[in-house]
Amino acid sequence: MKQPKQPEEATEKKILEAARTVFHRAGYDGARMQEIADEAGINKALLHYYFRNKDKLFEAVFREALRRNMIPLMHMMMSADTTVEEKITNFARNYIETIRRNPELPGFIIHEINRNPQRLVENAKTEGLVIPQTLIVQIGEGIEQGRYNPVDPRQLVVSLVSMCIFPFIGRPMIQMAMQISEHEWDAFLEERITLIPQYIFKILHKL
Amino acid sequence: MKQPKQPEEATEKKILEAARTVFHRAGYDGARMQEIADEAGINKALLHYYFRNKDKLFEAVFREALRRNMIPLMHMMMSADTTVEEKITNFARNYIETIRRNPELPGFIIHEINRNPQRLVENAKTEGLVIPQTLIVQIGEGIEQGRYNPVDPRQLVVSLVSMCIFPFIGRPMIQMAMQISEHEWDAFLEERITLIPQYIFKILHKL
DNA sequence: GTCTATACGGTGATAGAC
DNA sequence: GTCTATCACCGTATAGAC
Structure with a gap:
């Protein structure tokens, strides 16, 4: 069922969705990169490939949330x-x-x-x-x-x-x-x- | 200026005050035992002597906050x-x-x-x-x-x-x-x- | 792009001297 | 009761193979 070479955007989107779920529930301090990776069905390393670190990933989620709210x-x-x-x-x-x-x-x-x-x-x-x-x-x-x-x-x-x-x-x-x-x-x-x-x-x- | 053998309650009170300050500002996940110890002017080990672990200390702060609110x-x-x-x-x-x-x-x-x-x-x-x-x-x-x-x-x-x-x-x-x-x-x-x-x-x- | 393995600092918690 | 030293673990981040 896996697509090893799906278009990059699909993965990035999955990550953002997962990050949203976890950050919204637990906040920055309570969120774990491992949890986000699990939720997205990938591994931690890939998170850092798309978003260099936890802060960057959080910023993306926060900005979107702020806008939506x-x-x-x-x-x-x-x-x-x-x-x-x-x-x-x-x-x-x-x-x-x-x-x-x-x-x-x-x-x-x-x-x-x-x-x-x-x-x-x-x-x-x-x-x-x-x-x-x-x-x-x-x-x-x-x-x-x-x-x-x-x-x-x-x-x-x-x-x-x-x-x-x-x-x-x-x-x-x-x-x-x-x-x-x-x-x-x-x-x-x-x-x-x-x-x-x-x-x-x-x-x-x-x- | 230090009182090596002050009555136990004084220390416990200092700890609770410090814990309140830190937990209120940072929340459970954002709070660090080291930070609480610094704020109270003691060391981490003493925190664990009075309150066995972070959860216990937090519970004390939370209960008091709930009551006050x-x-x-x-x-x-x-x-x-x-x-x-x-x-x-x-x-x-x-x-x-x-x-x-x-x-x-x-x-x-x-x-x-x-x-x-x-x-x-x-x-x-x-x-x-x-x-x-x-x-x-x-x-x-x-x-x-x-x-x-x-x-x-x-x-x-x-x-x-x-x-x-x-x-x-x-x-x-x-x-x-x-x-x-x-x-x-x-x-x-x-x-x-x-x-x-x-x-x-x-x-x-x-x- | 995606994975496994690992480095490295921080964090809660304990041991043991005084 | 209070301290210093230390442990074991967890969490972020990176290296490097595929």
Whole structure:
């Protein structure tokens, strides 16, 4: 079944997939090159052939993760042609539905950023991850025009993001404290997609 | 300056403090026994004399962290003699002001729980960390009596907790995305102490 | 490109003197 | 109780055959 001379990209892809799985689960410090090799069905030496060392391999995984996790956020803060309400609704749905398929992603990113905050700054430059403030500005305008309650837009957006992300990283604690079974969890998440925007609008909208 | 024969407890305490510092910053996998020994001003062998191995030492640190992090939460969910509003207000203030002095605590706990969710279950038993549902029930009653909007109490409490905890674990991302300087961060946190209960009440209260 | 074998430093843990 | 010295192992990384 083995193909000794498959196109190089296939192997590289297998490695990246395996590395993603292991790094996401165990983090940089907990990951073992041997484990990644096993997961990819190759040996350690080949890992070093494609990615010179553990750091390089990790960087590739981290960059991709950062991008995947940030895209919904950036999309929300950017896109000039949607209303505040649309941005918020889209973000909650978009983020929760996307991340739900990779629930370990936020925990991985947050842990690695806290382990080395500098990395975020560097990646922000190279990856062009400068987050535009369109949504913040837009909310500010709505307040000036008297359409919204006079809230601090930054505090509101942080609250929105908190409510979307935290369930993924705090899942075991939440399930235990709120007595939510494994079986109920999906429905609980699904509910949040519509509830979170409602919450935010209650805070933002007058009356 | 050294005291060759100081009371045993002093050394044990120094070790625990050092272990806390290192484990909180680096996590179990990233922590090195040598580093803990240095931080405590002793040598590795003495670590093993007091705590037989790395796991035992870690367990001590983790249990204490879990307790410290959960106490405000449990206090909120329990105390039978306060109103819903008091519980929520007290929690936000209590949690943010407490954790602010150990900002790495939530990240540490969450990472270690996700690394081994089983540990939470075990510690919950031995430490008596069964979280009572007083607040949840109380909100439910308020809804039945028509005093509150018909929200899902669990979703509301999860949102409350999310908004309080997330800033501590997502700080670098938040600061970058919201362009909050180191200097402004404290004020930003301080504001949240009063804002979060206001948000929750907007969702909960009628009109 | 892929493998096996191996070098080499670091890490948790122990032995044993004081 | 505290130290120095040392062990056994594991993990990353490289050498070299195919």
